[in-house]
Amino acid sequence: MAHLIGKQVMLREYRESDYEHMRAWVNNPKIVATLSDIFLYPHSEKGTRKFLDMAMSSDWKGFVIAFKDTQEYIGQIDLIKVDQKNGWAELGIVIGYEEYQNRGYGTEALKLLCEFAFDELRLNRVELVCWSFNVQGRRAYEKVGFVQEGVRRQKRYRNGEFFDEICYGLLKEEWEARK
Numbered sequence: 001m002a003h004l005i006g007k008q009v010m011l012r013e014y015r016e017s018d019y020e021h022m023r024a025w026v027n028n029p030k031i032v033a034t035l036s037d038i039f040l041y042p043h044s045e046k047g048t049r050k051f052l053d054m055a056m057s058s059d060w061k062g063f064v065i066a067f068k069d070t071q072e073y074i075g076q077i078d079l080i081k082v083d084q085k086n087g088w089a090e091l092g093i094v095i096g097y098e099e100y101q102n103r104g105y106g107t108e109a110l111k112l113l114c115e116f117a118f119d120e121l122r123l124n125r126v127e128l129v130c131w132s133f134n135v136q137g138r139r140a141y142e143k144v145g146f147v148q149e150g151v152r153r154q155k156r157y158r159n160g161e162f163f164d165e166i167c168y169g170l171l172k173e174e175w176e177a178r179k
């Protein structure tokens, strides 16, 4: 898959050298707190290895988010489910270093992926879910144009409290209208 180049970041293929960067965040509670419960238990080296091998295979539909100038790993953005027949995909994203969050990299990566999904894969909608307490994620999605479509109430239990799951979607026509 070809590289997608933005202003500050690029989306590129997964590489063997990304392993250490992935290990640096997969067990960091500050990074994984807003991800799904697949991060409830610590991730083993074998588990990370398995994911990276899968992500380096030719049928993987995802990218590493990297600095444009150095191609160094910042995080990852993946189409975790693609329904080509009905024209939609679900995405997942993480910026793996706290110090690189809130700098606009996530928003830029989302825009690059949406452009790819609509203009190359000919998809009609891109969707994602996030937790109600993920304020920076929600802000990033809304900046790109994702529309809140629904709320699954009290879907996540965390720190002794229930939180809602928020469903977001972005249609191709909405994307085009914002360009």
Ligand SMILES: CC(C)(COP(=O)(O)OP(=O)(O)OC[C@H]1O[C@@H](n2cnc3c(N)ncnc32)[C@H](O)[C@@H]1OP(=O)(O)O)[C@@H](O)C(=O)NCCC(=O)NCCS
Pocket: 031, 032, 034, 035, 075, 093, 094, 095, 096, 100, 101, 102, 103, 104, 105, 106, 107, 108, 129, 130, 131, 134, 135, 136, 137, 138, 139, 140
């Ligand atoms: C969610 C995530 C991908 C967003 O990427 P990012 O690079 O940090 O996001 P951006 O910098 O592009 O945008 C974040 C926005 O949230 C804002 N923000 C951050 N903390 C905030 C808060 N407490 N309240 C309100 N807004 C907040 C930032 O100011 C920024 O908005 P602005 O550009 O208008 O100032 C990234 O933070 C991340 O990986 N988080 C951990 C994993 C995760 O939650 N993944 C998504 C699961 S659904």
